[in-house]
Amino acid sequence: xxxxxxxxxxxxxGTPVPPARKRNxxxxxKLPKWAIWAVAAGAIIIGAAAxxxxxxxxxxFAIYSAIIFLVAATIITTVVEGKRRGTNAMWTYLIYxxxxxxxxxxxxxxxxxxxxxxxxxxxxxxxSSMNGVTGAVDNQSVNDGAPVVGGAYHAVxxxxxxxxxxxxxxxxxxxxxxxYLVEYGQGKTLSKAITFFVDVMTGIPSIVAGLFAAAFFGxxxxxxxRMGIVAAVALSVLMxxxxxxxxxxxxxxxxxxxxxxxxxxxxxxxxxxxxVVVPTAISGIASGVTLAIARVIGETAPILVTAGIxxxxxxxxxxxxxxxxxxxxxxxxxxxxSPTNVDPSVQRAWAAALLLILMVMALNLxxxxxxxxxxxxxxx
Amino acid sequence: MTTxxxxxxxxxxxxMGDKIFSGAALAAGILILVTLFAVAVFLLIQALPTFFxxxxxxxxxxxxxxxxxxxxVGTVIAAAIALLIATPVGLGxxxxxxxxxxxxxxxxxxxxxxxxxxxxxxxxGAWGYMVLAPTLVPGFEWLSKNxxxxxxxxxxxxxxxxxxxxxxxxxxxxxxxxxTSLSREIFLQTPKLHEEAALALGATxxxxxxxxxxxxxxxxxxxxxxxxxxxALGETMAxxxxxSTGNLIPSLIKTxxxxxxxxxxxxxxxxxxxxxxxxxxxxxxxxxxxxLVNIIARGIISRHKEFSGAN
Numbered sequence: 142x143x144x145x146x147x148x149x150x151x152x153x154x155g156t157p158v159p160p161a162r163k164r165n166x167x168x169x170x171k172l173p174k175w176a177i178w179a180v181a182a183g184a185i186i187i188g189a190a191a192x193x194x195x196x197x198x199x200x201x202f203a204i205y206s207a208i209i210f211l212v213a214a215t216i217i218t219t220v221v222e223g224k225r226r227g228t229n230a231m232w233t234y235l236i237y238x239x240x241x242x243x244x245x246x247x248x249x250x251x252x253x254x255x256x257x258x259x260x261x262x263x264x265x266x267x268x269s270s271m272n273g274v275t276g277a278v279d280n281q282s283v284n285d286g287a288p289v290v291g292g293a294y295h296a297v298x299x300x301x302x303x304x305x306x307x308x309x310x311x312x313x314x315x316x317x318x319x320x321y322l323v324e325y326g327q328g329k330t331l332s333k334a335i336t337f338f339v340d341v342m343t344g345i346p347s348i349v350a351g352l353f354a355a356a357f358f359g360x361x362x363x364x365x366x367r368m369g370i371v372a373a374v375a376l377s378v379l380m381x382x383x384x385x386x387x388x389x390x391x392x393x394x395x396x397x398x399x400x401x402x403x404x405x406x407x408x409x410x411x412x413x414x415x416x417v418v419v420p421t422a423i424s425g426i427a428s429g430v431t432l433a434i435a436r437v438i439g440e441t442a443p444i445l446v447t448a449g450i451x452x453x454x455x456x457x458x459x460x461x462x463x464x465x466x467x468x469x470x471x472x473x474x475x476x477x478x479s480p481t482n483v484d485p486s487v488q489r490a491w492a493a494a495l496l497l498i499l500m501v502m503a504l505n506l507x508x509x510x511x512x513x514x515x516x517x518x519x520x521x
Numbered sequence: 522m523t524t525x526x527x528x529x530x531x532x533x534x535x536x537m538g539d540k541i542f543s544g545a546a547l548a549a550g551i552l553i554l555v556t557l558f559a560v561a562v563f564l565l566i567q568a569l570p571t572f573f574x575x576x577x578x579x580x581x582x583x584x585x586x587x588x589x590x591x592x593x594v595g596t597v598i599a600a601a602i603a604l605l606i607a608t609p610v611g612l613g614x615x616x617x618x619x620x621x622x623x624x625x626x627x628x629x630x631x632x633x634x635x636x637x638x639x640x641x642x643x644x645x646g647a648w649g650y651m652v653l654a655p656t657l658v659p660g661f662e663w664l665s666k667n668x669x670x671x672x673x674x675x676x677x678x679x680x681x682x683x684x685x686x687x688x689x690x691x692x693x694x695x696x697x698x699x700x701t702s703l704s705r706e707i708f709l710q711t712p713k714l715h716e717e718a719a720l721a722l723g724a725t726x727x728x729x730x731x732x733x734x735x736x737x738x739x740x741x742x743x744x745x746x747x748x749x750x751x752x753a754l755g756e757t758m759a760x761x762x763x764x765s766t767g768n769l770i771p772s773l774i775k776t777x778x779x780x781x782x783x784x785x786x787x788x789x790x791x792x793x794x795x796x797x798x799x800x801x802x803x804x805x806x807x808x809x810x811x812x813l814v815n816i817i818a819r820g821i822i823s824r825h826k827e828f829s830g831a832n
Binding site for chain 2: 235242322349357378
């Protein structure tokens with residue numbers, strides 16, 4: 142390839158390429174590079190001036206500057222380079238703007254969680270529950286300046302236990318389903334139906350999954366059956382489709398030669414799957430499962446309707462109400478422990494939010510690492 | 522098959538293993554279908570009393586339809602605001618990552634956007650409640666002062682900022698990563714030859730995107746938006762925390778309106794008897810709406826499977 146496309150100027154003779162002229166005819170009618178920066182600087186200055194007219198604030202300043210820049214840059218490019226390039230410039234800047242706009246909430250959320258959550262993180266918060274913490278206690282800590290008491294230990298434990306049970310339910314079901322889809326059900330109507338409904342299940346609203354589990358156990362155990370395992374069932378309804386999809390993708394990229402080699406040695410199909418196919422894909426499956434856990438660990442709505450809310454430590458998922466970190470955050474904000482002094486509750490909520498985000502980020506990171514370190518070699 | 526000692530031994534144990542394993546795999550697959558079916562059936566059974574109850578006993582006193590209608594409309598309004606904001610921004614971000622950002626930073630940027638999707642919804646809700654709502658109050662006041670003649674922005678604006686518009690914006694932030702990651706995948710799958718052909722004909726980058734990328738990706742974009750819609754319709758916590766609820770009103774910047782998911786989350790913990798059944802019926806309605814949206818979206822994707830990267 143490279144041999145046929147070498148620059149003809151090099152191949153025809155030994156004469157060096159003449160240095161490029163400063164402004165040749167091709168570069169004519171093009172805006173010099175500094176012009177856009179000049180327009181940006183002008184837009185910022187005019188934007189600042191315009192925003193002071195209407196009472197200065199950062200948002201107005203940014204919006205005015207952006208609009209002025211967009212209009213000015215479009216007009217200047219249109220005048221100098223023509224209408225088509227003007228349109229191109231306008232869309233380019235709009236798309237850059239979209240990206241910046243999308244980053245603002247992310248930055249704001251992360252900053253808020255860090256800023257408000259860090260002061261509340263201490264060993265007391267991590268290792269004690271809300272048992273015995275009443276409005277009077279919070280009032281006292283606000284009035285006397287005593288440290289905020291009460292923590293999220295029960296909620297952390299609840300989160301871990303419920304997520305663990307959800308994982309125990311959904312990983313076998315999800316993986317077996319994926320094995321069926323890839324190894325046994327190729328082209329069958331049933332497997333098409335399963336694929337379709339797994340896709341549909343991905344879109345079930347989390348609250349509906351919670352209602353289903355509540356309704357199901359409510360019919361068996363009586364209408365007020367709320368405990369950890371009900372929540373775990375609700376979460377597995379949300380988790381199974383994710384596990385199926387990721388496992389399926391991973392099993393599909395296991396090269397067929399491996400299977401055929403195994404069959405040729407007389408190994409049974411189930412042993413081939415267990416000893417050859419699944420181990421080859423295990424890193425991808427593990428990272429998919431980790432991502433699925435990360436997805437359900439932050440679910441609030443299904444827990445709210447299935448596990449209730451508790452203020453003391455409950456390690457038994459088969460009896461009594463349980464709290465998880467998301468419901469803990471929700472209730473600390475919606476129903477502060479002390480309605481007159483909400484600050485301690487808010488502080489606990491943000492500390493729990495920070496904890497939850499750290500958990501989710503750690504899971505995401507682990508998934509990425511697992512996937513990249515043990516990445517299977519692709520078939521082609 | 523010849524029967525000597527060796528093969529018969531291995532085939533009896535092996536055949537059993539094969540049968541058990543394939544049976545287990547099949548059972549797991551069927552379990553999923555049964556679960557989905559059970560979701561519908563159990564919700565229906567538990568919801569039935571509401572449909573046959575005396576209309577006067579249902580919340581609002583005029584039967585289930587009068588009860589559910591305003592919150593269905595509220596759900597649709599919230600989702601519509603979310604999509605109106607998230608679709609253009611999400612597609613812009615996807616285009617930025619696939620066609621504008623330098624190759625080296627495009628990957629990490631995609632990861633940053635995926636982080637947005639990883640943040641739990643209750644944290645978005647808390648952020649909307651404590652940070653976004655107070656920040657938006659001046660904006661709402663400006664809207665009611667200058668655009669108050671439009672019913673959507675009729676004043677007086679809420680002083681807490683906990684309105685439908687705030688909830689819609691929080692929802693937009695939450696569906697943005699879905700739209701972005703799905704459409705980014707599809708933009709990246711545009712045949713390189715189409716793009717290069719457009720550029721070779723002298724098209725600018727935007728003209729190349731308009732003539733080669735967008736037509737190719739259109740079904741994918743539609744389904745990405747539909748999937749975002751499904752998420753926005755079913756999202757609970759953001760609305761439950763951010764919106765201060767009330768009757769159905771046209772103004773987006775006043776206290777009022779309600780969505781199905783938030784209605785369930787706010788009332789379920791204290792509900793019993795007919796009220797419980799009402800909430801489950803509301804959940805059933807939500808389930809059917811999102812099911813419809815998702816089936817349409819998946820249908821579009823699978824019809825264009827050969828192009829789309831969403832699968």
